[in-house]
Amino acid sequence: MRLERLLAIVIKLLKKKRLTTRELASEFxxxxxxxxxxxxxxxxxxxxxxxxxxxxxxxxxxxxxxxDSRVLSADDLSHILSSLSSVQSGFSHPSxxxxxxxxxxxxxxxxxxxxxxxTNHIIIDSxxxxxxxxxxxxxxxxxxxxxxxTLISFDYENLKSEKTTREIEPMTLLMKATSWYIFGYCLxxxxxxxxxxxxxxxxxxSKTIFTRRNKTIQDMxxxxxxxxxxxxxxxxxxxxxxxxxxGDTFGLDSIIKQKNSTYKLxxxxxxxxxxxNFLLGLGExxxxxxxxxxxxxxxxxxxxxxxxx
Numbered sequence: 001m002r003l004e005r006l007l008a009i010v011i012k013l014l015k016k017k018r019l020t021t022r023e024l025a026s027e028f029x030x031x032x033x034x035x036x037x038x039x040x041x042x043x044x045x046x047x048x049x050x051x052x053x054x055x056x057x058x059x060x061x062x063x064x065x066x067x068d069s070r071v072l073s074a075d076d077l078s079h080i081l082s083s084l085s086s087v088q089s090g091f092s093h094p095s096x097x098x099x100x101x102x103x104x105x106x107x108x109x110x111x112x113x114x115x116x117x118x119t120n121h122i123i124i125d126s127x128x129x130x131x132x133x134x135x136x137x138x139x140x141x142x143x144x145x146x147x148x149x150t151l152i153s154f155d156y157e158n159l160k161s162e163k164t165t166r167e168i169e170p171m172t173l174l175m176k177a178t179s180w181y182i183f184g185y186c187l188x189x190x191x192x193x194x195x196x197x198x199x200x201x202x203x204x205x206s207k208t209i210f211t212r213r214n215k216t217i218q219d220m221x222x223x224x225x226x227x228x229x230x231x232x233x234x235x236x237x238x239x240x241x242x243x244x245x246x247g248d249t250f251g252l253d254s255i256i257k258q259k260n261s262t263y264k265l266x267x268x269x270x271x272x273x274x275x276x277n278f279l280l281g282l283g284e285x286x287x288x289x290x291x292x293x294x295x296x297x298x299x300x301x302x303x304x305x306x307x308x309x
Contacts, residue, residue: 009028012027013049024038049061082121142170149212151187151205151206152204154201166188171212174217231268231269232275234268236288238282239263275294276298
């Protein structure tokens with residue numbers, strides 16, 4: 001605990017430049033005498049502390065005390081800050097904020113404008129609009145269980161709208177494209193599973209501790225039913241009104257323009273209800289070229305829709 005406080009004091013002084021003993025004692029919830037002992041320990045660790053007297057006095061670290069530029073360049077610092085900020089946009093956690101503070105404290109004053117300008121060259125924000133508070137709570141619960149190696153249980157609804165209650169040993173949080181998943185060992189199925197967070201509800205953290213298994217998410221990827229050998233090659237043509245929608249989903253570079261002012265796309269996808277519903281949602285603007293099997297499935301689904309109205 002004391003080691004963490006010592007590191008936090010150094011970071012505070014590097015960021016805020018000058019703090020009084022009273023401010024530090026209040027910040028860390030300890031006595032001024034404890035702070036004085038901490039400052040003495042920091043000074044004995046060859047960190048150049050300076051005490052300033054007077055109205056604006058306090059403790060500060062000498063301005064020249066910064067990370068050696070041979071270890072981390074301005075580009076290195078900007079890349080690290082950008083990466084951590086991007087992670088924090090998708091998953092807000094105190095440990096990430098703490099690391100951001102540590103890295104920020106290493107930025108030399110004369111290079112700060114240049115470095116912080118570079119951190120804004122690329123920003124990755126994985127949060128859906130208006131979803132942050134709910135998702136943060138869910139991610140925090142799962143992350144806490146992973147770190148503490150405790151079981152979690154939840155209700156889960158799959159693509160077929162089948163609802164089950166699961167209990168798992170949570171192992172890894174995964175962001176794939178724009179969706180979060182939890183990888184773990186399912187005690188109900190006695191096997192490893194990948195669950196999409198948007199289909200979870202009523203999540204509960206248990207006090208039961210488990211021993212983490214050796215299998216990783218990388219191993220799971222090799223065995224998933226969505227591996228390339230289990231995908232279906234689908235070819236379809238479509239008209240201009242849905243070009244933007246198709247481009248947003250699969251990328252404009254994958255679209256081939258035809259001579260008759262239509263467009264063509266060939267892509268490998270898992271064949272399931274999501275695919276059928278996606279293709280049906282494109283309405284009259286799409287024509288399935290192959291496979292013929294999917295043509296027939298969509299036709300039958302369309303007939304059922306017509307019969308309802």
